Amino acid sequence: MTGRIIKAISGFYFVLLEDGRILQCKARGVFKKREVKPLVGDLVTVDPLGIEEGIITDLFPRYSQLVRPTIANVDQALLVLSLVQPALSLYQLDKMLAMLALSAIQVGIGLTKVDLPNASQVLEEVKPLYESLRYPVFALDVRNEVGLDAVRGFLNGKITVLTGQSGVGKSTLLKTLVPASQALTGHVGHRSKRGRHTTTHVELYPYTEGFIADTPGFSQYDFDQLEPTDLGALFREIDQQSADCEFRGCQHVEEIGCAVIGAMKAGVIASTRYHSYVQLLEELKQAKARRY
Ligand SMILES: Nc1nc2c(ncn2[C@@H]2O[C@H](COP(=O)(O)OP(=O)(O)OP(=O)(O)O)[C@@H](O)[C@H]2O)c(=O)[nH]1
Ligand SMILES: [Mg+2]
Ligand SMILES: [Zn+2]
Incomplete structure (x- = not known):
């Protein structure tokens, strides 16, 4: 049978089956050996044990x-x-x-x-x-x-x-x-x-x-590992305008030759967005400094 893991609590997985039943499952030992852990969201194969319990025997490939x-x-x-x-x-x-x-x-x-x-x-x-x-x-x-x-x-x-x-x-x-x-x-x-x-x-x-x-919220951990120079690509309009900056690796904080600041002054990029970018850039630089 196939189903979807909808909840995981202390080693138990709650798997919703196609017929609407929810089975409380343990994962087969083989997952531990392969160092893969079933996750909430995974599509899985289960062997039912009775009407309320089962064992997860296989995982379908994840797409994200x-x-x-x-x-x-x-x-x-x-x-x-x-x-x-x-x-x-x-x-x-x-x-x-x-x-x-x-x-x-x-x-x-x-x-x-x-x-x-x-x-x-x-x-x-x-x-x-x-x-x-x-x-x-x-x-x-x-x-x-x-x-x-x-x-x-x-x-x-x-x-x-x-x-x-x-x-x-x-x-x-x-x-x-x-x-x-x-x-x-x-x-x-x-x-x-x-x-x-x-x-x-x-x-x-x-x-x-x-x-x-x-969800209880997203962790900032992976974001803090980001290189400051990669931040601009995560702001759609900054990414787009940055193609016209004169210097490669421009961080868009020095006005001369910076197309992003030009676009902000021309009203093409909202100043609130630019300010968020600058504040985040500062945070990433500080996070990076703490890593060394
Ligand atoms: N006036 C008004 N109140 C709202 C609206 N949506 C939520 N609330 C109220 O805001 C308060 C917080 O709502 P929750 O749904 O508990 O907020 P949450 O985002 O789940 O909070 P956490 O679980 O702590 O992350 C409750 O008192 C809701 O009744 C809205 O559209 N208008
Ligand atoms: Mg809540
Ligand atoms: Zn620039």
């Missing part, structure tokens, strides 16, 4: 793999940020877009809390910019299910990770999109001291032909 959170076969990410409460940080948004550009998966941007005061003002400033960079942007009032149809279209048939900082509405969105998500495997996370549910582990929830995963 995210690290930290570790999920196999992800097609795309939906970045979730709130427009207000907490206030939208364009720096955070640009940083997450750059980090995801490293893993070469598709990205959509969900902007929540459009119902709150001052949110539509922020939305009007931000939406056109990111749409012009060819990112799909979804304005959402998650609690009243406003804007969700467009998100449903984006998710359909894909394996999508939801990611974003705490309190922006990822779990609320998941609960609305997949009402069975809580019933399916129990709880989504633990209840924090402040009384809110916080997501602590990765889990895939079946969604029309695809899956959605609420």
